[in-house]
Amino acid sequence: MSAHAVDTAAPVAPGSRGAITAHGWRSTRLPDVKLLMWVFLASDCMFFGSLIGTYLAYHNRSLVGPFPIDVLNIPLTTVSSFVLLMSSFLMVLALHALKVDDIPKFRLWTAGVAFFGSIFLGFQVYEFVHFVNAGLSIHQNLFGTTFFILTGTHGIHVTVGVLWLLAFLIQSYVRPTSSKDAVYLEIAGLYWHFVDIVWIVIFTVVYLVEFV
Amino acid sequence: MAASTNVAQPALFVRPTWRTGLRSWLTTVDHKKLGILYILSSFVFMGLASIEAFIMRLQLMRPGQQLVSPDFFNQMFTMHGVTMVFLAIMPLGIGFANYFVPLMIGARDLAFPRLNAFGYWVYSLGGLMIYTSFFLGGAPDIGWTGYAPNTSLSANPGLGVDFYMYGLFVSGIGTTATAMNLIVTIINMRAPGMTFMRMPVFVWMMLITSFMIIFAFPPLTVAFLQVILDRTFGTLFYVPEAGALPILWQHLFWIFGHPEVYIIILPAFGLVSEMIPTFSRKPLFGYPVMVLASILIAFMGFAVWSHHMFTTGLGPVVNTAFSLTSFIIGIPTGVKIFNWLGTLWGGNIRFTTSLMYCLAFIVTFTLGGITGIMVAMPTFDAQVHDTYFVVAHFHYAMGGGALLTFLGGVHYWFPKMTGKLLDERLGKAAFWFIVIGFHTIFFPQHLAGLMGMPRRIQTYPAGIGLELWNLMSTFGTFIMGIGLVLFAINVIKTFRSGKPAGNDPWDGRTLEWATSSPPPYYDFDVQPVVNSIDALWAYKHPETLHVEPIDPRKAGREYDPHGIHVPGQSWYPLLASLAIIVGSYGLIYDNLVLAIVSGFFFIFTIFGWAFEGVGGHHVHPELEGERA
Numbered sequence: 001m002s003a004h005a006v007d008t009a010a011p012v013a014p015g016s017r018g019a020i021t022a023h024g025w026r027s028t029r030l031p032d033v034k035l036l037m038w039v040f041l042a043s044d045c046m047f048f049g050s051l052i053g054t055y056l057a058y059h060n061r062s063l064v065g066p067f068p069i070d071v072l073n074i075p076l077t078t079v080s081s082f083v084l085l086m087s088s089f090l091m092v093l094a095l096h097a098l099k100v101d102d103i104p105k106f107r108l109w110t111a112g113v114a115f116f117g118s119i120f121l122g123f124q125v126y127e128f129v130h131f132v133n134a135g136l137s138i139h140q141n142l143f144g145t146t147f148f149i150l151t152g153t154h155g156i157h158v159t160v161g162v163l164w165l166l167a168f169l170i171q172s173y174v175r176p177t178s179s180k181d182a183v184y185l186e187i188a189g190l191y192w193h194f195v196d197i198v199w200i201v202i203f204t205v206v207y208l209v210e211f212v
Numbered sequence: 213m214a215a216s217t218n219v220a221q222p223a224l225f226v227r228p229t230w231r232t233g234l235r236s237w238l239t240t241v242d243h244k245k246l247g248i249l250y251i252l253s254s255f256v257f258m259g260l261a262s263i264e265a266f267i268m269r270l271q272l273m274r275p276g277q278q279l280v281s282p283d284f285f286n287q288m289f290t291m292h293g294v295t296m297v298f299l300a301i302m303p304l305g306i307g308f309a310n311y312f313v314p315l316m317i318g319a320r321d322l323a324f325p326r327l328n329a330f331g332y333w334v335y336s337l338g339g340l341m342i343y344t345s346f347f348l349g350g351a352p353d354i355g356w357t358g359y360a361p362n363t364s365l366s367a368n369p370g371l372g373v374d375f376y377m378y379g380l381f382v383s384g385i386g387t388t389a390t391a392m393n394l395i396v397t398i399i400n401m402r403a404p405g406m407t408f409m410r411m412p413v414f415v416w417m418m419l420i421t422s423f424m425i426i427f428a429f430p431p432l433t434v435a436f437l438q439v440i441l442d443r444t445f446g447t448l449f450y451v452p453e454a455g456a457l458p459i460l461w462q463h464l465f466w467i468f469g470h471p472e473v474y475i476i477i478l479p480a481f482g483l484v485s486e487m488i489p490t491f492s493r494k495p496l497f498g499y500p501v502m503v504l505a506s507i508l509i510a511f512m513g514f515a516v517w518s519h520h521m522f523t524t525g526l527g528p529v530v531n532t533a534f535s536l537t538s539f540i541i542g543i544p545t546g547v548k549i550f551n552w553l554g555t556l557w558g559g560n561i562r563f564t565t566s567l568m569y570c571l572a573f574i575v576t577f578t579l580g581g582i583t584g585i586m587v588a589m590p591t592f593d594a595q596v597h598d599t600y601f602v603v604a605h606f607h608y609a610m611g612g613g614a615l616l617t618f619l620g621g622v623h624y625w626f627p628k629m630t631g632k633l634l635d636e637r638l639g640k641a642a643f644w645f646i647v648i649g650f651h652t653i654f655f656p657q658h659l660a661g662l663m664g665m666p667r668r669i670q671t672y673p674a675g676i677g678l679e680l681w682n683l684m685s686t687f688g689t690f691i692m693g694i695g696l697v698l699f700a701i702n703v704i705k706t707f708r709s710g711k712p713a714g715n716d717p718w719d720g721r722t723l724e725w726a727t728s729s730p731p732p733y734y735d736f737d738v739q740p741v742v743n744s745i746d747a748l749w750a751y752k753h754p755e756t757l758h759v760e761p762i763d764p765r766k767a768g769r770e771y772d773p774h775g776i777h778v779p780g781q782s783w784y785p786l787l788a789s790l791a792i793i794v795g796s797y798g799l800i801y802d803n804l805v806l807a808i809v810s811g812f813f814f815i816f817t818i819f820g821w822a823f824e825g826v827g828g829h830h831v832h833p834e835l836e837g838e839r840a
Contacts, residue, residue, distance in 0.1 A: 042426060061455040142448055
């Protein structure tokens with residue numbers, strides 16, 4: 001009977017646990033969009049997990065070169081990884097600035113995140129061109145196939161993040177932007193941090209482990 | 213006082229507001245309309261899959277027949293499987309969820325109504341895209357599991373495989389988006405007072421199913437992506453000559469594929485758990501156990517995938533481990549059978565058509581579960597793998613499990629969706645034809661399989677003891693076919709001229725029975741309030757338990773003064789889906805210009821979507837005169 005017992009102690013009228021929002025009652029105080037982003041990231045873990053799993057399953061199975069040890073450049077990628085990680089730091093500053101309604105700082109740091117993300121993408125383009133010139137392509141061997149698709153998928157994620165932040169930045173000039181919009185920057189930030197974390201895993205699994 | 217909540221924004225389209233006509237369906241974001249679209253589309257696809265099954269059974273009726281060519285037969289069993297799994301039964305569960313989850317938790321809509329519309333359009337257009345392959349050079353002929361390297365360009369140069377990969381890839385995106393939407397909705401939009409352990413079991417099942425979807429679909433999406441890249445861009449993921457491991461496809465596919473079994477069956481469990489208590493006039497026996505058993509199934513569902521691969525040579529240790537996990541997952545499933553029996557036990561039972569479908573489900577699904585335990589033994593599986601025994605097993609679990617339940621669900625909820633009661637006499641006649649036909653089709657297949665008849669063959673020789681079982685099986689399709697036609701006649705006849713149902717024809721327990729039939733576009737006059745499990749039932753039957761009315765006005769409580777928020781309609785979900793579909797055609801036909809243009813159009817629709825905003829307005833149906 002316990003499941004059927006009436007809860008008389010806690011009032012069940014609106015305002016008890018959840019909150020009334022512009023779009024009706026919400027039973028937790030989490031914004032819908034934030035919850036959606038967490039759920040999406042959970043799903044994206046499995047997406048990257050499958051790609052990384054494929055990379056590992058095909059590790060050392062290439063029949064012809066170039067092999068990872070021939071082309072990977074740790075110092076170069078360390079620099080680009082550092083830039084990407086620092087962009088996460090700027091992301092935190094941008095969100096803080098928006099939360100306290102410091103719009104000029106918000107614009108500065110958001111532009112900084114997008115700029116650092118673009119530098120990372122520039123490094124990736126350079127790396128890809130360099131590898132292709134060294135004879136590694138998606139058609140060459142299994143390393144080429146799995147490497148380009150895994151890092152390329154990550155690169156597309158970064159590109160989406162850069163476009164998202166730039167759109168956020170541009171619209172702040174078009175219509176009033178204030179701390180009320182912080183939740184939208186926050187979910188962009190969640191996405192950005194997640195993409196960074198995925199890069200740490202890729203950098204370790206693809207690059208560093210090769211030279212252990 | 214219907215006031216817009218959004219400041220005017222620069223928009224390319226005037227925000228559509230049609231409530232009737234074709235355009236209202238194309239731009240709708242209403243969960244009820246989308247639910248009906250999902251359910252109707254699922255039944256259309258199910259009809260197509262049934263025709264394909266019928267063709268196969270006619271071909272296999274007698275030994276040595278040449279009614280259809282082996283190549284066409286391959287297309288038939290592939291499209292039958294693909295359609296039933298991805299386009300009929302799974303979306304049917306999502307369709308019921310679309311319509312009833314918001315109503316059962318007292319919400320006006322899903323958390324992201326436009327994302328919901330997008331999910332529907334990519335599913336239905338993606339499904340249609342696969343079917344266009346029949347007219348564009350032949351349907352896929354690789355089996356619904358699409359094993360590598362049968363899908364490689366060298367082994368299968370036709371476009372059928374491309375349609376399979378792109379179509380399922382695209383519709384999978386929609387399914388994942390809708391699952392995310394349902395999770396947010398269920399966590400965040402439960403009525404005041406509806407704690408998790410007061411949610412209707414169907415809502416619980418959809419929450420668990422949605423979590424399974426978001427974790428199970430990405431591996432499948434990656435697998436599709438890899439084959440797409442292999443075929444369209446020349447990568448080497450499944451090219452054995454380059455050292456690739458085709459078995460990787462099987463792992464990725466079944467890491468999705470086994471959870472998919474539960475993704476299909478858990479919504480059905482939810483529907484059964486709503487119908488049986490109503491028609492036994494008792495609360496569900498062991499509600500918390502039911503919920504916990506389902507969560508255990510969801511976890512274990514990700515740990516059994518290799519039992520589909522016992523004969524691929526993974527070794528005795530792996531086979532033993534996956535055999536054990538497969539036995540373990542049988543336990544929580546068995547617990548549920550006892551929950552339903554315990555609910556029926558001592559109940560004041562009303563033998564409606566819905567309840568009869570539920571009872572048939574329990575029997576049929578249990579039989580499917582028993583053969584499931586049999587094939588979970590690697591030694592036994594080695595004997596029956598890829599035979600008709602396995603075909604019979606999963607049809608008992610999926611067809612007898614999910615399909616029978618959904619048919620019962622249609623009988624139960626049709627009055628809510630249309631305001632008209634289905635004919636019980638015709639319904640029961642259809643029931644007997646369907647159930648007897650089902651068992652006549654599939655029971656003999658166990659025996660044919662045990663005698664060694666392999667699945668996916670176009671014909672078989674006479675004199676090896678398979679004639680009788682195949683003839684019986686084909687005979688069964690006629691019986692079941694009559695039942696399905698009677699079911700369809702019942703639905704059409706009732707829709708045209710049925711008896712009015714009233715708001716609560718079954719003395720229901722969940723919140724959807726508290727609003728009118730069919731529900732008004734705003735669902736509830738005011739936000740309902742819940743303070744026990746089965747709050748509506750308890751309110752209607754104060755002799756069992758005294759609770760407050762679910763209508764806060766009757767309880768003398770305050771309610772949301774803003775009224776009910778109705779989200780705005782939009783063209784963007786449909787346009788974004790069309791961009792994806794057209795882009796897929798571009799890639800299939802190696803037309804990069806079309807693909808890139810569609811890609812840019814897709815990005816445009818996403819920005820249009822984002823800057824358009826949720827929109828909508830508030831209505832105050834509680835004030836007289838506002839009633840639509």
